[in-house]
Amino acid sequence: MESVFVYRNPEPAPPGDGTLAGLRVAVQPNISVTGWPTEAGSRALERYRAVEDATLIRRLRTAGAHLCGSTRMSEFGFGLEGSRAGESVALTEADAELVLDLMGECRAAGLRAGVCAYKPSYGLISRLGLIGLIPSMESCGILSGSVDVIRRLLAVMAGPDGLDFSLPEEPVPDFSPGACRAAAVIGVLAEARDSLPETERRAFDSVLGEIESAGFALRELSLPEYALFPLVHGIVGSVEASSSAGRYDSVRYGVRAPGAGNWNDMYLESRREAFGLVVKSYLLQGAFFQFKRYGAYEDACRIRARLLLGMDRLLGQADLLVLPAPGAAPSAGRLGEVLASFDPSMFANVTGQPVLCLPADEQGGAGFQLAGARRGDARVLEAGERLLNLRGRE
Amino acid sequence: MEFEAVIGLEIHVELNCATKMFCDCPNRPGDEPNRNTCPTCLWLPGAAPRLGRAALEKAALISLGLGGELQPRSAFDQKVYYYPDLPKGYQLSQAHLPLSRGGGIEIEDGRGGRKTLRIHHIHMEEDVARLVHDTEGRTPVGLVDFNRAGAPLVEIVTEPDFRSPFEAMEFLKALRTRVRYVGASDCSMDNGTMRVDANISIRPRGSTELNTKVEVKNMNSVRHVGDAIAFEIARQRATVEAGEAVVLHTRLWDPDRKATFPMRGKFEGPCVPDPSVPVIELSPEWIARMRARLPEMPDARAARIAAAYEFSGEEARFLCAEAEVAEYFEALVREGVAARMALHWMATQLLPALRERKVDPGRSPVGPGRLAALLGLLARGEVNPGAAREVLLRMFDSDEAPGSIVNAGALQQESDAEHLAALVDQVLSYHPAAVRDIRRGQGRAIGFLIGQIMKASGGRANPRVVRELLHQRLSSGDGPG
Numbered sequence: 030m031e032s033v034f035v036y037r038n039p040e041p042a043p044p045g046d047g048t049l050a051g052l053r054v055a056v057q058p059n060i061s062v063t064g065w066p067t068e069a070g071s072r073a074l075e076r077y078r079a080v081e082d083a084t085l086i087r088r089l090r091t092a093g094a095h096l097c098g099s100t101r102m103s104e105f106g107f108g109l110e111g112s113r114a115g116e117s118v119a120l121t122e123a124d125a126e127l128v129l130d131l132m133g134e135c136r137a138a139g140l141r142a143g144v145c146a147y148k149p150s151y152g153l154i155s156r157l158g159l160i161g162l163i164p165s166m167e168s169c170g171i172l173s174g175s176v177d178v179i180r181r182l183l184a185v186m187a188g189p190d191g192l193d194f195s196l197p198e199e200p201v202p203d204f205s206p207g208a209c210r211a212a213a214v215i216g217v218l219a220e221a222r223d224s225l226p227e228t229e230r231r232a233f234d235s236v237l238g239e240i241e242s243a244g245f246a247l248r249e250l251s252l253p254e255y256a257l258f259p260l261v262h263g264i265v266g267s268v269e270a271s272s273s274a275g276r277y278d279s280v281r282y283g284v285r286a287p288g289a290g291n292w293n294d295m296y297l298e299s300r301r302e303a304f305g306l307v308v309k310s311y312l313l314q315g316a317f318f319q320f321k322r323y324g325a326y327e328d329a330c331r332i333r334a335r336l337l338l339g340m341d342r343l344l345g346q347a348d349l350l351v352l353p354a355p356g357a358a359p360s361a362g363r364l365g366e367v368l369a370s371f372d373p374s375m376f377a378n379v380t381g382q383p384v385l386c387l388p389a390d391e392q393g394g395a396g397f398q399l400a401g402a403r404r405g406d407a408r409v410l411e412a413g414e415r416l417l418n419l420r421g422r423e
Numbered sequence: 424m425e426f427e428a429v430i431g432l433e434i435h436v437e438l439n440c441a442t443k444m445f446c447d448c449p450n451r452p453g454d455e456p457n458r459n460t461c462p463t464c465l466w467l468p469g470a471a472p473r474l475g476r477a478a479l480e481k482a483a484l485i486s487l488g489l490g491g492e493l494q495p496r497s498a499f500d501q502k503v504y505y506y507p508d509l510p511k512g513y514q515l516s517q518a519h520l521p522l523s524r525g526g527g528i529e530i531e532d533g534r535g536g537r538k539t540l541r542i543h544h545i546h547m548e549e550d551v552a553r554l555v556h557d558t559e560g561r562t563p564v565g566l567v568d569f570n571r572a573g574a575p576l577v578e579i580v581t582e583p584d585f586r587s588p589f590e591a592m593e594f595l596k597a598l599r600t601r602v603r604y605v606g607a608s609d610c611s612m613d614n615g616t617m618r619v620d621a622n623i624s625i626r627p628r629g630s631t632e633l634n635t636k637v638e639v640k641n642m643n644s645v646r647h648v649g650d651a652i653a654f655e656i657a658r659q660r661a662t663v664e665a666g667e668a669v670v671l672h673t674r675l676w677d678p679d680r681k682a683t684f685p686m687r688g689k690f691e692g693p694c695v696p697d698p699s700v701p702v703i704e705l706s707p708e709w710i711a712r713m714r715a716r717l718p719e720m721p722d723a724r725a726a727r728i729a730a731a732y733e734f735s736g737e738e739a740r741f742l743c744a745e746a747e748v749a750e751y752f753e754a755l756v757r758e759g760v761a762a763r764m765a766l767h768w769m770a771t772q773l774l775p776a777l778r779e780r781k782v783d784p785g786r787s788p789v790g791p792g793r794l795a796a797l798l799g800l801l802a803r804g805e806v807n808p809g810a811a812r813e814v815l816l817r818m819f820d821s822d823e824a825p826g827s828i829v830n831a832g833a834l835q836q837e838s839d840a841e842h843l844a845a846l847v848d849q850v851l852s853y854h855p856a857a858v859r860d861i862r863r864g865q866g867r868a869i870g871f872l873i874g875q876i877m878k879a880s881g882g883r884a885n886p887r888v889v890r891e892l893l894h895q896r897l898s899s900g901d902g903p904g
Contacts, residue, residue, distance in 0.1 A: 067468065067469075079469065083469060157470075192471060193471045194473045195701055269695070270612060273506065292507055319692055320692045
């Protein structure tokens with residue numbers, strides 16, 4: 030079987046006593062590490078090596094982490110086809126792995142590998158050096174067996190970056206346990222629960238029981254527009270992707286189709302070869318909305334703003350929300366199937382809120398998502414750690 | 424049928440910031456190709472744009488200087504098109520929420536009236552790379568120079584208020600003056616820091632409809648803009664008169680053939696908001712700070728100068744067309760030179776000499792202090808006007824004070840009547856015919872005689888004294904004749 034890693038760092042772990050000293054961190058090759066092959070799983074970036082460290086990589090190095098290598102990924106991190114994300118942690122080849130979360134990939138990979146997955150608040154971690162596809166929705170996710178490791182990595186990577194102005198200039202929140210008021214009330218989103226088939230709903234209800242017996246109060250909440258999250262993601266995300274991927278023209282890097290008579294044909298033929306079926310379909314979907322249904326794109330942007338407000342309202346009524354985990358992503362399939370498998374996780378990419386996804390446990394406890402308010406990462410991690418510890422004791 | 428033209432302009436102005444719009448690379452497009460580049464302006468994977476403060480400030484100053492209203496919220500969009508000069512596939516531009524709305528410039532309409540030409544909006548955008556077409560052996564190659572990629576631009580989009588090439592040219596001249604006043608760009612069409620596209624349509628005179636327009640590009644001087652618009656109006660008129668329809672497309676001006684030719688269209692789609700550049704929020708305090716930084720603008724300055732020195736509007740506008748010229752003039756006056764003398768000497772001597780030497784007035788080797796010293800000598804009668812002109816020319820090549828140049832060149836004015844009388848008599852004796860003409864009432868010959876006397880004095884004679892002596896001699900009946 031192919032190795033989980035596409036590149037292993039030949040250098041030994043750095044000496045030193047930084048806060049992350051001794052911690053092995055694997056990354057996916059859409060995160061820039063100077064000199065490493067950085068092909069983002071796409072032939073469109075064939076032969077590309079990063080020319081500078083991503084800001085988060087620079088911070089991990091400074092804190093003494095050992096960047097152990099990069100792992101096999103899906104094309105541009107979109108979906109999980111061809112991805113081995115999470116396995117480096119499951120196989121204890123790394124203590125943590127960084128995986129971009131575009132529509133829930135990091136969380137789905139965690140569920141698949143049986144490890145914790147964290148999607149931080151949007152705007153908390155610099156995107157400089159991340160080769161993204163959906164700039165307004167993706168953030169750098171963290172996979173680890175330990176919530177504490179996630180918390181320590183987050184503390185190092187988060188915070189304003191003079192090189193990425195899209196980050197708000199707000200001070201880094203304190204992520205340490207006990208730094209914020211612990212969650213007391215956890216909301217259950219009725220629409221998310223009701224959308225589950227019978228067996229999955231039973232499994233989810235037992236998760237709710239677990240949460241209640243851990244001392245949290247449950248409160249049923251409603252967001253009637255919940256079903257619009259995938260729709261908004263599908264339109265806004267694909268338009269951004271289509272625009273973002275415009276730069277892959279096979280001139281400086283990437284697979285170049287031979288024999289074209291002029292630059293225009295060279296672009297067309299190279300791009301035809303460069304992208305896989307799922308990504309190509311997604312880019313075409315984006316181009317369709319941008320060029321043929323621009324009104325629908327504008328509507329989706331407006332609905333997105335309304336969904337953000339709706340989610341804020343819910344998080345005024347509960348400290349956190351519990352939602353079912355996304356189902357298994359198909360390892361291969363058509364775009365529609367890929368997108369459908371991420372329906373339950375897309376909400377957080379649309380809103381930018383933080384989510385901790387706990388995997389199913391060996392005793393039959395189902396996986397689930399714990400979501401907080403934007404920049405309320407500390408509370409999510411604290412509650413998630415409490416629940417994880419209880420599971421471990423059973 | 425009588426037609427009228429409906430013309431709107433889109434003017435790109437390249438800001439003279441030290442760095443590019445979204446990175447810290449030097450904003451020097453003319454350097455050795457691809458020297459001023461980084462991952463951001465090459466748009467390598469993972470690059471992040473960082474809007475520079477200077478670009479925002481200069482764009483805001485231009486907006487205020489043109490009477491625009493800075494918007495509290497503006498944002499960048501991705502203008503998608505695929506072309507080798509734009510390898511990231513979209514240009515960052517403000518399509519939906521521009522930096523500034525409104526504004527305009529009042530011009531003389533060429534028929535004795537004044538007309539305000541309105542500005543629709545002003546937005547910021549990044550420049551794209553420059554394509555160089557070359558050959559390697561016999562193979563044509565396209566080279567891309569990224570020095571210009573990401574250079575800061577503003578685009579000024581007017582209302583379709585223009586009816587003639589003349590109005591467009593007057594507007595551009597006035598616009599250039601204002602942008603130079605705020606110090607944001609040198610606005611040279613020659614070297615591409617100001618680029619003008621004109622949208623032109625025609626309609627029956629008196630109609631209010633807007634017909635299909637044609638965009639004309641590639642004019643590299645204000646005069647070419649006028650010529651291209653005039654050509655395009657005539658072409659459209661001929662098209663309509665031949666019973667054909669005007670087709671929406673873009674044409675390039677060919678200055679050699681003095682004609683426009685259709686260019687191949689490039690694929691361009693609607694803009695989507697860019698998620699990487701934060702929304703620009705301008706507070707009323709910030710806008711007030713920018714307004715305070717705005718210098719006295721040309722119209723206000725011309726009005727003040729006209730009132731203070733009793734100049735005509737035309738004279739004052741001449742002085743204020745360039746900030747450096749107006750500053751030079753005001754410095755001369757501060758040095759004690761009479762205003763009219765300052766105006767006269769700048770208009771007839773200094774500025775033509777600077778133009779000839781291709782030197783900006785702000786960098787004149789003869790500064791206001793030295794010119795004032797020279798004009799002081801003239802005012803006190805120590806040199807005559809001809810010698811002063813000669814001294815001024817020598818001052819361009821010498822750091823010496825005008826007084827020393829006068830002494831070294833023996834250019835002091837000769838006003839001694841006894842000395843000059845001898846010269847006058849000598850010249851009169853050489854030109855009996857001229858003397859005869861004058862006595863017969865042909866006054867023109869007097870100028871000839873003065874010229875001869877000045878020449879004989881080596882240019883140093885005081886022309887006033889010479890004239891008096893001549894009158895004496897010619898009216899007394901003395902002398903040859």
